Amino acid sequence: MSSQNNKDRLVFVPLGGSGEIGMNLNLYGYGPEGKEKWIIVDLGVTFGDASTPGVEVIMPDPEFIAARADDLLGIVLTHAHEDHMGALAAFWPQLPVPVYATPFTMYLVRDRLAEAGLLDQVPLHEVPLSGHISLGPFEMELVTLTHSIPEPNALLIRTPAGLVLHTGDWKIDPDPLIGSPTDAQALMDAGEEGILAMVCDSTNVFTEGEAGSEAGVRDELIKLVGEQEGRVAVAAFASNVARLQTAVEAAEHNGRMVCLVGRSMHRMMGAARHVGLFANAKPFIDEEEAAALPKKDVLYLCTGSQGEPRAALSRIASGSHRHVKLSPGDSVLFSSRVIPGNEKSIFALQNALASAGVNVIGEKERHIHVSGHPCRDELRQMYAWARPKIAIPVHGERRHLIEHAKLARDLQVPHGFAPRNGDMIMLSDAGAELVDEVPNGRIHRDGNVLTRADSGALRERKKLAFAGAISVAVAVDDAGYIHSGPEANLFGMAEPAGGFDAVIETLCDAAQKAIENMPKRSRGDERATEEAVLQAVRRLAPRIWGKRPHVDVLILPL
Numbered sequence: 001m002s003s004q005n006n007k008d009r010l011v012f013v014p015l016g017g018s019g020e021i022g023m024n025l026n027l028y029g030y031g032p033e034g035k036e037k038w039i040i041v042d043l044g045v046t047f048g049d050a051s052t053p054g055v056e057v058i059m060p061d062p063e064f065i066a067a068r069a070d071d072l073l074g075i076v077l078t079h080a081h082e083d084h085m086g087a088l089a090a091f092w093p094q095l096p097v098p099v100y101a102t103p104f105t106m107y108l109v110r111d112r113l114a115e116a117g118l119l120d121q122v123p124l125h126e127v128p129l130s131g132h133i134s135l136g137p138f139e140m141e142l143v144t145l146t147h148s149i150p151e152p153n154a155l156l157i158r159t160p161a162g163l164v165l166h167t168g169d170w171k172i173d174p175d176p177l178i179g180s181p182t183d184a185q186a187l188m189d190a191g192e193e194g195i196l197a198m199v200c201d202s203t204n205v206f207t208e209g210e211a212g213s214e215a216g217v218r219d220e221l222i223k224l225v226g227e228q229e230g231r232v233a234v235a236a237f238a239s240n241v242a243r244l245q246t247a248v249e250a251a252e253h254n255g256r257m258v259c260l261v262g263r264s265m266h267r268m269m270g271a272a273r274h275v276g277l278f279a280n281a282k283p284f285i286d287e288e289e290a291a292a293l294p295k296k297d298v299l300y301l302c303t304g305s306q307g308e309p310r311a312a313l314s315r316i317a318s319g320s321h322r323h324v325k326l327s328p329g330d331s332v333l334f335s336s337r338v339i340p341g342n343e344k345s346i347f348a349l350q351n352a353l354a355s356a357g358v359n360v361i362g363e364k365e366r367h368i369h370v371s372g373h374p375c376r377d378e379l380r381q382m383y384a385w386a387r388p389k390i391a392i393p394v395h396g397e398r399r400h401l402i403e404h405a406k407l408a409r410d411l412q413v414p415h416g417f418a419p420r421n422g423d424m425i426m427l428s429d430a431g432a433e434l435v436d437e438v439p440n441g442r443i444h445r446d447g448n449v450l451t452r453a454d455s456g457a458l459r460e461r462k463k464l465a466f467a468g469a470i471s472v473a474v475a476v477d478d479a480g481y482i483h484s485g486p487e488a489n490l491f492g493m494a495e496p497a498g499g500f501d502a503v504i505e506t507l508c509d510a511a512q513k514a515i516e517n518m519p520k521r522s523r524g525d526e527r528a529t530e531e532a533v534l535q536a537v538r539r540l541a542p543r544i545w546g547k548r549p550h551v552d553v554l555i556l557p558l
C-alpha cells in the first residue's frame with residue numbers, strides 16, 4: 001500500500017436516494033482507505049408500483065455497510081418520513097449500532113421498533129433540537145429547518161477533513177405554523193466557518209420560485225371549509241402535522257368537530273401530542289360520534305390521498321367504511337399533491353367520489369397544498385448562506401441531480417458532483433473525486449421475505465401476469481410407459497375459440513406423443529421425459545395463444 005493510501009480521507013457514499021426520490025441511505029466515512037469509520041445518515045424505503053406486482057416496500061441494499069458493521073459508529077435520522085427512516089427496523093439487526101434522532105422522530109422510531117419486536121435491543125439516543133452528536137471523527141450539530149413534518153434537521157458534520165452540510169429534506173417556510181422557522185443564523189455561521197461540501201435536496205429543482213408557506217394554505221382552507229354545506233373530508237399525509245393543524249383550525253373556525261380517520265392519522269397525532277403539539281385543540285370526536293352529528297358540524301381528517309386501496313378514503317369512496325359515509329353534497333378536499341406514479345389510483349378514487357355525488361377539490365382548483373421541498377429560489381438562498389466548495393445534489397432522479405449540479409455551477413460553487421447510488425466520492429479541498437464504486441441495489445419486501453430486486457422472482461411473476469401458465473403432469477414407469485395422464489391445467493390463459501376442454505386435450509396429446517416418440521435409450525429417464533414434454537408444449541402454445549406462457553412439467557415416476 002502506498003503512503004498516499006494510508007492518509008485519512010473523507011468519503012461520501014449514497015446507497016439509496018441518488019437516482020430516485022425515496023429510499024435514502026447515505027454513508028460518510030473517515031479514515032485511511034479501507035479502514036474508515038462510518039456513519040449512516042437516514043435509512044429509508046420507497047414504495048412499489050405497477051412495475052413491482054406484489055411488492056409494496058422497496059429498500060436500498062445495505063450490503064456494503066453491513067459488511068463493515070464493526071466500523072459503523074451510528075445511524076442518524078434527519079426526520080421521520082418513510083423515505084428516511086422506514087428501513088431501520090428491517091436492517092438494524094445487520095447494522096446493530098446506536099440510533100440518533102430528535103423527539104418526534106424518535107417517538108415514531110420506537111413505535112416501529114416495538115412493532116418489529118426490537119425495541120429493547122436498539123440503543124436509542126434522543127437528541128434535542130439543535131443538539132450535538134459525537135461519533136468518532138464525526139462531530140455533528142443539528143440545524144432546525146422547515147419541511148412537511150415536524151423536526152426536520154440538517155446535519156453539520158465536522159471532520160478533520162472539513163465541514164459537510166447534509167441538508168436532509170427542507171424548504172424555507174417563514175411561517176411554518178408548527179416548529180421554528182429555518183435556523184438561518186446557524187447556516188450562515190457555518191458558511192462563515194467554511195463549508196467543504198453541501199449534500200442537498202434536489203426534489204423541486206425544476207420549479208422556479210418558492211414552495212410557499214403553510215400559512216397561505218391555512219387561510220385558503222379556512223375559507224374553503226366555510227363555503228361547504230355538507231360533510232367535509234380533508235385528505236392529507238398524516239405525517240404533515242402542520243397540515244393537520246391547519247385542518248383542525250379550519251374546522252374550529254367554521255364550527256366543525258374534527259374526526260380522525262385512518263390508523264396513521266392516529267399514530268401521527270400520538271407523536272405530535274408527545275412533543276406538545278395540539279395541546280390547546282378541542283378534543284376530537286370518534287367516527288360513531290361524527291356519524292350522529294349534523295353534516296355541517298363535521299370535518300373528517302383522512303389518510304389515503306394517494307388512492308391507496310386499503311387507506312380510509314378509498315374505503316369511504318367505495319362505501320365500505322364502517323362508520324364514515326359521504327353522500328351527495330359532501331366534499332373531499334385533497335390537501336396533498338399527486339405523487340408521480342400514483343395518478344391512476346388517485347383519479348380512480350376521485351372518479352368514485354364524483355360518481356357518488358361528492359365534490360372533489362384539489363390543489364389545482366384551490367391553494368390548499370404547498371410542497372415541503374425547496375424550489376429554485378430557496379436553493380439559491382441556501383447556497384448564498386452555506387457557500388460550499390462542493391455541491392453534491394441528492395434526493396432526486398438522475399435528471400434532478402444533473403439540473404441541480406448545473407444550478408450550483410451557475411451559483412459559482414467551484415466543484416460539483418451528481419452522484420449515483422454506490423459511488424464513493426472523496427471530498428477534499430481539491431473537490432469531489434469518484435474513488436470507487438461499491439455494491440448497491442434494491443431489496444424488495446415480498447410478503448414476509450426480503451429479497452434482492454434482481455433475484456428473478458419478480459421477473460417470473462411478471463411473465464406469469466403477462467402470459468399465464470400451463471402445467472402438465474404425467475406418471476411414467478422405469479421403462480418409459482405412461483401409467484396415468486398426461487393431465488394439463490391452465491392458469492390465467494384466455495379461452496380459445498374451441499374451448500378449454502379441446503385445447504387441454506390438444507396439449508395432452510402433444511405431451512403423450514412427445515413421450516412416445518422419445519428415443520429408446522432415454523425412455524424412462526425422468527429428466528429427458530420432462531424436457532421432451534416441456535419442448536412439445538412450448539412449441540404448441542404460441543400457435544394457440546400467440547404468446548409464450550410459463551410451462552411447468554411434473555413427471556411422477558412409478
Ligand SMILES: [Zn+2]
Binds near residue numbers: 081083084395
Ligand atoms: Zn425525503
Ligand SMILES: [Zn+2]
Binds near residue numbers: 147149169
Ligand atoms: Zn421528508
